[in-house]
Amino acid sequence: MRRVLVANRGEIAVRIIKACRALGIESVLAVSEIDRDSLPARMADRVVCIGPPRPADSYLKIEAIVCAAIGTGSDAVHPGYGFLAERPELAEACAAHGLAFIGPSAENIRQMGDKLGARKIARDHGIPVVPGSEKVESLGDALAATEEMGFPVLLKAAAGGGGRGMKIVADRSELSGAFETASAEARSAFGNPVLFIERYIPNARHIEVQVIGDHQGNTIHLGERDCSLQRRYQKIIEEAPAPSISNQLREEIRAAGVAIARAVRYENAGTVEFILDQDTGKFYFMEMNTRIQVEHPVTEMVTGIDLVKEQIQVAAHKPLSISQSELRITGHAIECRINAESVLEGFQQFPGRITQWRPPQGPNIRVDSHCYPGYFVPPYYDSLLAKVITLGDDRLEAIERMQFALGTFTISGIDTAIPFLRFLLGDPDYVVGRVNTRWVETMQEKFATAQLGAKS
Ligand code: ADP
Ligand code: ADP
Ligand code: MG
Numbered sequence: 483m484r485r486v487l488v489a490n491r492g493e494i495a496v497r498i499i500k501a502c503r504a505l506g507i508e509s510v511l512a513v514s515e516i517d518r519d520s521l522p523a524r525m526a527d528r529v530v531c532i533g534p535p536r537p538a539d540s541y542l543k544i545e546a547i548v549c550a551a552i553g554t555g556s557d558a559v560h561p562g563y564g565f566l567a568e569r570p571e572l573a574e575a576c577a578a579h580g581l582a583f584i585g586p587s588a589e590n591i592r593q594m595g596d597k598l599g600a601r602k603i604a605r606d607h608g609i610p611v612v613p614g615s616e617k618v619e620s621l622g623d624a625l626a627a628t629e630e631m632g633f634p635v636l637l638k639a640a641a642g643g644g645g646r647g648m649k650i651v652a653d654r655s656e657l658s659g660a661f662e663t664a665s666a667e668a669r670s671a672f673g674n675p676v677l678f679i680e681r682y683i684p685n686a687r688h689i690e691v692q693v694i695g696d697h698q699g700n701t702i703h704l705g706e707r708d709c710s711l712q713r714r715y716q717k718i719i720e721e722a723p724a725p726s727i728s729n730q731l732r733e734e735i736r737a738a739g740v741a742i743a744r745a746v747r748y749e750n751a752g753t754v755e756f757i758l759d760q761d762t763g764k765f766y767f768m769e770m771n772t773r774i775q776v777e778h779p780v781t782e783m784v785t786g787i788d789l790v791k792e793q794i795q796v797a798a799h800k801p802l803s804i805s806q807s808e809l810r811i812t813g814h815a816i817e818c819r820i821n822a823e824s825v826l827e828g829f830q831q832f833p834g835r836i837t838q839w840r841p842p843q844g845p846n847i848r849v850d851s852h853c854y855p856g857y858f859v860p861p862y863y864d865s866l867l868a869k870v871i872t873l874g875d876d877r878l879e880a881i882e883r884m885q886f887a888l889g890t891f892t893i894s895g896i897d898t899a900i901p902f903l904r905f906l907l908g909d910p911d912y913v914v915g916r917v918n919t920r921w922v923e924t925m926q927e928k929f930a931t932a933q934l935g936a937k938s
Contacts, residue, residue: 483507483558483582483798487551488526489572490562491541492866493850494774495522498560501790510554512547514540516860521852528554535862541565548575558582558797560790564864567773568595568643584797586750586772593746594770598640598678604767607745609738612757612766614680624661627679628654634682637661639668639675643771645715646671650682683759686919688712688768689724690755691739692781694789695748696796702806703736704785707777711906713829713922718899719906720777721816722784725877726915727758735765742770751778751793760918776819776869779850783815783873814877816884818903820851820868820891822859825902826930833861837895842887846873859896867898877915881907905929 485508488498495511499522502509511526516535523529530550533540540546542565551559559576561567561584573588585591594600601611615627617640628635628651637660639647647668649660661677669675687710695701708724709717724732739754753775755768778789792803822832836857841849851868853859859867870887874880888904906912906925 483794485510485527485554485556486558486560486584486794487512487547487554487556487581488522488560488562489541489547490560490565490567491517491520491522491852491863493852493869494562494564494776495520496525496852497850498562498790499525501788501794504788505791505794507794510550510556512541512550514862516862521854521857530554535860537565537862544569544572544575547572548579548581551576551581552579556581558584558794560584560794561773563773563776564644568771570595582797584750584793586748586752590746590748590752591772594752594772596640597638597642597769598676600770601767603745604742607741609741610764610766612680612683612768615678617676617678618661619676621658621661624657624677624679625654628657631679631681634684636680636682637664637677638680639664639672640678641672641674641676642668643672645712648715683757683766684918684920685760686710687724687758687760687917688717688755688919689727689735689758689765690753690775691736692751692753692775692778692789693739693743693748694751694792694796694802695743696802697749697799698801699747700802700805701740701743701748702802702804702809703740704781704787704789704809705811706732706735706739707780709777710917710919711912711922712919713926717777718819718821718922719816719903720780721814721877721880722780723811723814725814731758731763731765738765738767742767748772750796751789757919776866777817779848779869779871780815780817783846783848783871784811784813785809786812813873813875814880815871815873816877816880817869817871818884818888818907819866820870820893820898820900820903822865822867822896823899824897825899825926826933829899831861831865832897833859833865834896835859836867836893838892839894840890840892841868842870842890844883844887846883847871847887848873867893878913881913901933902926902929905932 532546570588576583711719872883
């Protein structure tokens, strides 16, 4: 592999370009018109403009990406996360044109992209799935499904992702309205209105297993991450390893992740997501993401493995650089996502010009970002500005280091959630690990009150 086309933008484009460089591989960046002068565009060996800013006119155009790859003599395409990363059609188009797709096979993507199909695969291999229904095509189906399950339930889109298309339904009277909105949302966001229902687990933690497989038949896990701190079903703080679970449970979850990857002969990096019911101690398969994930750096920090490099090597048919028995997990890592958003206005996205940008520095502090002083954050895309990752000998040290890092991160010109993140990290419940997936929501109100108190 000599040249890779990077089909993404933002921090993940920077991340992929760096991995290419470390491997002595050239990078070509496909950009929209508004990203011509972006940091990754300056770092790449070559830049090809593929269209206007709106994702549908550029980053989501499979033909434009494939043409850019062929036209620049690239051997491979890295899709990053989001955009086309989980579209089997891109993997297929690459294969049809002799390009390596740096991700799993189109078949793997298709198998796991349908959450109902993925649940069946898990069940068939003895992995517990969240108690739930098959597809519900009508309100009648939905009522029948909840008859056995009881309430509350979660309506989910079979093709869903990024926390979109999900609706909690507290009781029977809400079902009809929720069903209509969720299927309309699923249709517009994913072009597929199919829904299913899961029992809602109120006191849950999100624990996911990083897996990777190569073309030689090796499939291993690289430990797990805890991503329970979320707002609107989207993660904001993640860590590795998962705190306060027994080693037996940890091993069971990891083994379940590997079993699912093996079941589909999974190739490349992927994440198997589980939900842990803290009231019963039981865990269930939720879904598999067939791509590199936003939070992959916490795994890199505690394993010392460069996941993007591994992805590229595997796509070039090289074997994994480590075996399961060689895996060592050392220390504790935390990641905070720094989005351009206004916390007090319901996390509304906040595009604009960054006037000052001074990221934190120091041992065991990593910042993945594409921003710089004077950068204009465009309104068309995801609002992620940077990820701050800290490593400590133990969890407390990682938390303290994160407090220091966020405290010395200067960003002016736009709003970010840094004050809110620091508020969360400083809370005793977080420090002792007494949290669940709804905890951030409860902290939002406390934060708003504290802010108002500080002003008056
Ligand atoms: P998950 O949805 O499984 O929590 P991640 O936390 O890795 O996955 O990413 C959040 C979601 O937001 C992903 O589904 C991804 O498609 C989308 N996303 C995040 N950042 C970007 C970005 N910079 N560009 C496009 N899509 C993004
Ligand atoms: P997406 O594809 O959008 O990432 P997931 O199925 O992974 O969707 O769910 C996203 C988040 O929603 C989970 O991390 C978890 O916090 C919450 N969630 C999902 N399913 C359930 C459930 N059955 N009960 C409670 N919370 C859930
Ligand atoms: Mg998910």
